[in-house]
Ligand SMILES: Nc1ncnc2c1ncn2[C@@H]1O[C@H](COP(=O)(O)OP(=O)(O)O)[C@@H](O)[C@H]1O
């Protein structure tokens with residue numbers, strides 16, 4: 001059994017964070033371990049409170065797992081503070097496995113899940129360790145300093161991000177204004193790139209899409225897929241999870257992790273060189 005890890009915040013509503021990650025790992029038959037950076041009191045309508053873990057206890061959780069398990073791939077999500085990022089980066093520097101960084105910053109309802117002053121630590125300490133970084137458009141703007149208004153801006157921002165030491169960046173298109181397609185563009189440090197395009201689902205139930213996507217990349221990497229195969233397979237996973245909502249809660253409901261196994265017929269992801 002392949003062991004993977006998530007280092008992220010807990011979402012009491014179960015749609016994002018650690019809960020989304022573990023559900024994704026489970027559906028993809030990877031054994032999930034977890035390091036909790038913060039508790040959030042949260043539901044589909046928003047974040048009501050945040051209670052961060054101490055950096056020392058984050059380190060203790062990581063070390064407990066690493067002493068006992070052969071972790072194949074790992075993802076980070078909500079890291080909250082510069083101190084937690086520095087602690088996580090110092091431990092990861094000593095390890096040798098593939099690292100997926102989902103640079104979680106702002107929740108859908110507007111709550112800040114990363115302190116503003118932590119962006120420097122994210123850029124300088126964690127990004128150089130990333131096998132793959134998965135920013136949405138607003139996150140890519142903060143990390144690169146480029147305002148993304150048109151197609152060309154995505155490539156300019158991606159190049160700046162790759163210069164920070166990231167091996168591959170997936171610029172997620174969920175926040176773009178295209179009403180027909182959800183298009184993600186993948187850039188590698190060797191200069192190659194490709195696009196993944198799927199039908200944009202008209203739904204408000206997209207809470208946790210980013211967490212689910214990055215967790216799926218992690219699970220597929222842990223199972224031995226190549227980086228490109230893992231990213232494409234993860235796009236299929238998230239497309240099915242959005243296309244078959246569970247209709248839970250009164251706000252932005254969670255994606256449906258069961259859909260990957262239950263609706264193999266539905267999704268189509270077009271992959272082409274860009
Ligand atoms: N309405 C949608 N229909 C289909 N795919 C979507 C939709 N919204 C987001 N996605 C996809 O979900 C993944 C997460 O993207 P995004 O929503 O941009 O991230 P985040 O949750 O971090 O803001 C990407 O692969 C994106 O293309």
Ligand SMILES: Cc1ncc(COP(=O)(O)OP(=O)(O)O)c(N)n1
Nearest residue numbers: 009016017107108207208209210211
């Ligand atoms: C605890 C926690 N972690 C991450 C998020 C953000 O999740 P994301 O997948 O980016 O989805 P939305 O916030 O856009 O729904 C979160 N809300 N909580």
